[in-house]
Amino acid sequence: MEPFVTPVVGRETEQSILSSFVTSAEGRALVLRGETGVGKSALLGHVAEQARSAGYRVIRATGVEAESNLPFAGLHQLLYPLLPHVERLDAVHRVAFDVVFGRSHEAAPSVMALGIAVLDLVTTAAPSKGLLLMLDDGQWLDPASTEICGFVGRRLAGNAVKLVVALRPEGSSGFDSAALPELPVPPLDGSAAARLLDERHPRLDPEVRRRVLDEAQGNPLALMELPPYLSGQAGERAAREPSGHGVVPLPDRFRQVYGARIAPLGPDQRAELLRGALDGVHAGAATGLTRAARYRMQGVEEAAAAGLLDLDPAGGEFVFRHPLVRSTVVLSATPNERRSAHAALARVHRDDVERRAMHLAAATVDPDEEVAAALEEAAASATRRGGAAAAVTWLTRAAELSETSGDRSRRLGDAAFVAGQAGLLGQVQRLVDADRAPSGPDSAASVLVSAYAALYEDGDVRSSHRQVAAAVERLRDGGAAGPGEELTRLVNLLLAISQYAGADAWARTHPLLDSLGELLPAKSRIYQDAWSDVVRRGAGVHERVAQAYAAFPNLDPWDITRLGVAAYHVDTLGQYRSHLLRRVERELRTGAVMNGMTMLHLIMLDQTASGDWAAAERTGQRVLELTTAHGNTLFAHQSRAYLALLAALRGDLGRARELQAVVDRWARPRRIGFLVQIADAAATAAALSEGDYEAAYLCAIGITAPGTFEPGAHQAARTVLDLVEAALHTGRARQARRHALAAQEAGLPEVSPRLALITFGALAMTAGDDEAEGLFRRAETHPGAADFPFELARVRLAHGIRLRQGRGPRAAREVLRQAAEAFAELGTEAWAERARTELRACGAPAPHSAANPAALTWQEQRIAELAAGGLTNKEIGERTHLSPRTVSSHLYRVFPKLGVTSRAALRDALAAVPSAPGPGGAA
Structure with missing residues (x-):
C-alpha cells in the first residue's frame, strides 16, 4: 500500500520559493502556515525530495496532541536519528542531552545552553551536502521543544542545516513569537482545485462535483476526501443539505467523513485504532521516530483499506492518514473505551516514567494511591527537565487521585508551589479553590497559594503575613518531626513577605522563626539574616552564602535565586552572576517563570552595581515587560523601582521621578517598606544628581535618621554615603559625622566590600585633615572597591576636593581626573561635570565632554528620534505616555550628549551614531 500524499497541484509559486530555499548556500529556517488539509504536508514532501536530490540528509518529525504536555518529546523525536553523534560533542553539551532526554538527574540546562548544544549537534551531524529538519503540525509541539526549535531556527545562518516547520493558523503556538520567516499556504484557486479534483476523481457525477x-473551497484534502463521502450512502443526508460554503465547517465535515469509515469496523479494530491515536501514532511517514517508544497497531488492515491508515514504507508500520483521523477516532470512542485504552498504554510504557503516569492518570477514575505516586514521580522528572507546566498538571491530578485528605493537600501544596514559581498565578487561584474541601481553608496548600496570589497580584503583605505565620505556628505546634517541605516552603514565603513588608513584619517573624529551633532549615537561616537587617545580622553572611552556593548545580532553582538575593544584600552578587545567567533563560521559557523574573532583577542589580548601566536598563525593561504580561503587580512595581534608581544615577531625572512616583503611590498605602525605601533612595539619588542637597537630605532621613540604622530598613546601610554627603553640603556637619561613626560602630565594613568602601569614604569626608587622608586611601584601596565604580568615583571626587582645599591643586589633579573619567564612562553627566569643574579649578585640562551617543538611554534615543522627525513635545508625549515637561527634560540632557544645540541638528547627529539598544533584552 502506498502512503497517502496530497498531490502538489497549483503550487508553482510555493514550489519555486521552496526550491530556492533548498538551493540557497546558507542555512536558515522557514515556517509554512495554512489551514488543515491545505497541502502543507505535500509541500514538505516536495521540499524533502528537492533536498534529497541535492544530497541533503532529511529528518522528518510530527507534533501530536498526545505529546503536547510531555517536556522535550518533540525535540527527542526530531533529534533521535542524530543521537549517535552526541558522543562527538563536548562534555557540557553531552550532559545537556542526557538531562532533557531523561538519562541524567542533573539540573536542567537553560534554553540558551540547550539551544547551543542542539546547534552543535545538528552542525556536527550534518553531512557535507547539508541536513534538512522538517517538522509537521508544529502547533502541537510541547512548549519546551518549541522554544529550542525557535532558538535554533533563528541561528542557522551560515550552517549547512535547514529547518522547515508546518503550522495550522488556528490556535496559538510558541512558533508565533519565534520570529522565523513565514510562507503562507492559501487554498487553491478555482482552476487548480478543479484540475486536482478531476485528476483524482474523474467521471464524477456533475452534481457531486459541483x-x-x-464545499472544499480550494482545500486539497477536502477535494480528495469528500467525493466518496458525498457520492455514497453515508453522504446522502449531506447532499441534501443547503449548498454554500460554511454550512458545515471543513474540520467537522472531515470528522463526518472519517467517522463514517470508522463506524463499520469491528470492536477490536476500533480499540486498536484508539490505542494508536491516544499514544500519538503519527500521520504520514514516520521517518526518524523512536519506534520502540510508540505503540504499534496490529491487525488493522480493514481500517487501512477503508482509507484511515497508510503504511509507512520506512518501517512497515501503520500510521494515520491524517491527524484528523486520529482525533476522530478519539472523539468517536466512549469514555470507558478511552480509559481502557489508556490503561493498556500505561502497561506498554511501564519503563517510561512520564508516559506511564500520563496514561495512568487518564485511565483512573477513583482515588488510587499508586497512580497518585506515579504522577508525583513524573512531576519530579518534568521539573528537573524544565517542564514546570506539565509538573503542575500532574501534581494537581495526583491530588485528585489521593486516598487521604492529607496526601491531597500535600500534593496540591506541591502543585501550588511549582505553579507559583512558574508564574501561573491564575492556576494558583484555581488550586486554592480546589483545596477548600475537604482539607479546609487552613491547610498548608491553601495558605501557600492564597498568600502567593495576595502578595504578588495585590501586594497585600499584611494579610499574607498573618496567614503564613499562623500556618507555620500550626505546623510547629503540631509536633513536626523536622523541616519538611510544607514547613520549609511556608517559612521561605514568610521570609519573602517580611522582606517586602519591612520592620513591623520582621518584629513578628524573628521570634516565630527562633521558636522553631532545629526545625528551621539552614538555608532559611541565611535568608533570614541577609534579607532582614544586614546591619545587625549581616556579619559572616557572605561566607555562608558562598558555602551554600558551593552545591551548585545541584541546588533547586529557587534556592539559587534566594541565595542570590542574600548575596545582593551583602554586596557579593557579582560572584554568582554566572550562575544566574546560566539558569535564567530556562526558568523564563520552560520552567519557574517567577524565579526567572527574580533572576533578571538580580542580574540588573549587579549590572547597576558594576557600572554596566546600559545593560542594566535593557534588563530592567525586559523584566518590567515580563512582569506586566504575567500580571505580577508586585514584581512590576519592583522593576519600576529599580529602573527609577538607575535613571536617577544616570541623571535621567524626569523618568526617575515619574517611576518613583508610580512606585510610591502604589507601595506606600500598602506598607510595602521594601519598595518605599527604594523609591526614597531613587529620590535621594535624583536630588544629589542635580545638586539639590536639601531635598537629598530630606529624602535620605526618610529612610533612616542620622546616627541610626532603622531595623529592617534594607536601604539604611546602602545610603550611608548619600546621607553624609547631603548633610555636609547643607551645613549639617555634626549629623554627617554622627552617621559616619554609627556606620563604623555597627561594623558595616565587615559586612560587605561596598559597605566598607562607603563607610570609610563617609568617615573620611567627616574627619579632620590629619585623619581624612588615611581614611580616603583606605576606602580607595579596599580590595573590593573597583567592583563599585560609581561609589568609588564619588569617594575620589570628595577626596580631590579635600586635597585641593587643603594641599593645593597639584595634589588633587590625579584623583580628580580618575573621578571625572569614571563618571564619564558610567554616563552620569552631572557628576562628571562636577569632577571636570574641580579639575579646571586645579588648573588642569578637564577630559573633553564630547558627544557620547552610547550614553543615551533607550528612552532618550526614542524621544530624540521623534523630535528629529519634527514632532512637538506634546506630540512626543502622546506617543511615549510622558508629559511635555518630561519630554523637554529629556531633550535638555540629549543635546549635550549628542553635541548639538538645536532640534534641527538632531537628525544628522543621530544618523552618525549606531542605534541604542532597545528595552527588550537579549533574545
Missing part, C-alpha cells in the same frame, strides 16, 4: 468544489 457540491465538492463548493
Whole structure:
C-alpha cells in the first residue's frame, strides 16, 4: 500500500520559493502556515525530495496532541536519528542531552545552553551536502521543544542545516513569537482545485462535483476526501443539505467523513485504532521516530483499506492518514473505551516514567494511591527537565487521585508551589479553590497559594503575613518531626513577605522563626539574616552564602535565586552572576517563570552595581515587560523601582521621578517598606544628581535618621554615603559625622566590600585633615572597591576636593581626573561635570565632554528620534505616555550628549551614531 500524499497541484509559486530555499548556500529556517488539509504536508514532501536530490540528509518529525504536555518529546523525536553523534560533542553539551532526554538527574540546562548544544549537534551531524529538519503540525509541539526549535531556527545562518516547520493558523503556538520567516499556504484557486479534483476523481457525477468544489473551497484534502463521502450512502443526508460554503465547517465535515469509515469496523479494530491515536501514532511517514517508544497497531488492515491508515514504507508500520483521523477516532470512542485504552498504554510504557503516569492518570477514575505516586514521580522528572507546566498538571491530578485528605493537600501544596514559581498565578487561584474541601481553608496548600496570589497580584503583605505565620505556628505546634517541605516552603514565603513588608513584619517573624529551633532549615537561616537587617545580622553572611552556593548545580532553582538575593544584600552578587545567567533563560521559557523574573532583577542589580548601566536598563525593561504580561503587580512595581534608581544615577531625572512616583503611590498605602525605601533612595539619588542637597537630605532621613540604622530598613546601610554627603553640603556637619561613626560602630565594613568602601569614604569626608587622608586611601584601596565604580568615583571626587582645599591643586589633579573619567564612562553627566569643574579649578585640562551617543538611554534615543522627525513635545508625549515637561527634560540632557544645540541638528547627529539598544533584552 502506498502512503497517502496530497498531490502538489497549483503550487508553482510555493514550489519555486521552496526550491530556492533548498538551493540557497546558507542555512536558515522557514515556517509554512495554512489551514488543515491545505497541502502543507505535500509541500514538505516536495521540499524533502528537492533536498534529497541535492544530497541533503532529511529528518522528518510530527507534533501530536498526545505529546503536547510531555517536556522535550518533540525535540527527542526530531533529534533521535542524530543521537549517535552526541558522543562527538563536548562534555557540557553531552550532559545537556542526557538531562532533557531523561538519562541524567542533573539540573536542567537553560534554553540558551540547550539551544547551543542542539546547534552543535545538528552542525556536527550534518553531512557535507547539508541536513534538512522538517517538522509537521508544529502547533502541537510541547512548549519546551518549541522554544529550542525557535532558538535554533533563528541561528542557522551560515550552517549547512535547514529547518522547515508546518503550522495550522488556528490556535496559538510558541512558533508565533519565534520570529522565523513565514510562507503562507492559501487554498487553491478555482482552476487548480478543479484540475486536482478531476485528476483524482474523474467521471464524477456533475452534481457531486459541483457540491465538492463548493464545499472544499480550494482545500486539497477536502477535494480528495469528500467525493466518496458525498457520492455514497453515508453522504446522502449531506447532499441534501443547503449548498454554500460554511454550512458545515471543513474540520467537522472531515470528522463526518472519517467517522463514517470508522463506524463499520469491528470492536477490536476500533480499540486498536484508539490505542494508536491516544499514544500519538503519527500521520504520514514516520521517518526518524523512536519506534520502540510508540505503540504499534496490529491487525488493522480493514481500517487501512477503508482509507484511515497508510503504511509507512520506512518501517512497515501503520500510521494515520491524517491527524484528523486520529482525533476522530478519539472523539468517536466512549469514555470507558478511552480509559481502557489508556490503561493498556500505561502497561506498554511501564519503563517510561512520564508516559506511564500520563496514561495512568487518564485511565483512573477513583482515588488510587499508586497512580497518585506515579504522577508525583513524573512531576519530579518534568521539573528537573524544565517542564514546570506539565509538573503542575500532574501534581494537581495526583491530588485528585489521593486516598487521604492529607496526601491531597500535600500534593496540591506541591502543585501550588511549582505553579507559583512558574508564574501561573491564575492556576494558583484555581488550586486554592480546589483545596477548600475537604482539607479546609487552613491547610498548608491553601495558605501557600492564597498568600502567593495576595502578595504578588495585590501586594497585600499584611494579610499574607498573618496567614503564613499562623500556618507555620500550626505546623510547629503540631509536633513536626523536622523541616519538611510544607514547613520549609511556608517559612521561605514568610521570609519573602517580611522582606517586602519591612520592620513591623520582621518584629513578628524573628521570634516565630527562633521558636522553631532545629526545625528551621539552614538555608532559611541565611535568608533570614541577609534579607532582614544586614546591619545587625549581616556579619559572616557572605561566607555562608558562598558555602551554600558551593552545591551548585545541584541546588533547586529557587534556592539559587534566594541565595542570590542574600548575596545582593551583602554586596557579593557579582560572584554568582554566572550562575544566574546560566539558569535564567530556562526558568523564563520552560520552567519557574517567577524565579526567572527574580533572576533578571538580580542580574540588573549587579549590572547597576558594576557600572554596566546600559545593560542594566535593557534588563530592567525586559523584566518590567515580563512582569506586566504575567500580571505580577508586585514584581512590576519592583522593576519600576529599580529602573527609577538607575535613571536617577544616570541623571535621567524626569523618568526617575515619574517611576518613583508610580512606585510610591502604589507601595506606600500598602506598607510595602521594601519598595518605599527604594523609591526614597531613587529620590535621594535624583536630588544629589542635580545638586539639590536639601531635598537629598530630606529624602535620605526618610529612610533612616542620622546616627541610626532603622531595623529592617534594607536601604539604611546602602545610603550611608548619600546621607553624609547631603548633610555636609547643607551645613549639617555634626549629623554627617554622627552617621559616619554609627556606620563604623555597627561594623558595616565587615559586612560587605561596598559597605566598607562607603563607610570609610563617609568617615573620611567627616574627619579632620590629619585623619581624612588615611581614611580616603583606605576606602580607595579596599580590595573590593573597583567592583563599585560609581561609589568609588564619588569617594575620589570628595577626596580631590579635600586635597585641593587643603594641599593645593597639584595634589588633587590625579584623583580628580580618575573621578571625572569614571563618571564619564558610567554616563552620569552631572557628576562628571562636577569632577571636570574641580579639575579646571586645579588648573588642569578637564577630559573633553564630547558627544557620547552610547550614553543615551533607550528612552532618550526614542524621544530624540521623534523630535528629529519634527514632532512637538506634546506630540512626543502622546506617543511615549510622558508629559511635555518630561519630554523637554529629556531633550535638555540629549543635546549635550549628542553635541548639538538645536532640534534641527538632531537628525544628522543621530544618523552618525549606531542605534541604542532597545528595552527588550537579549533574545
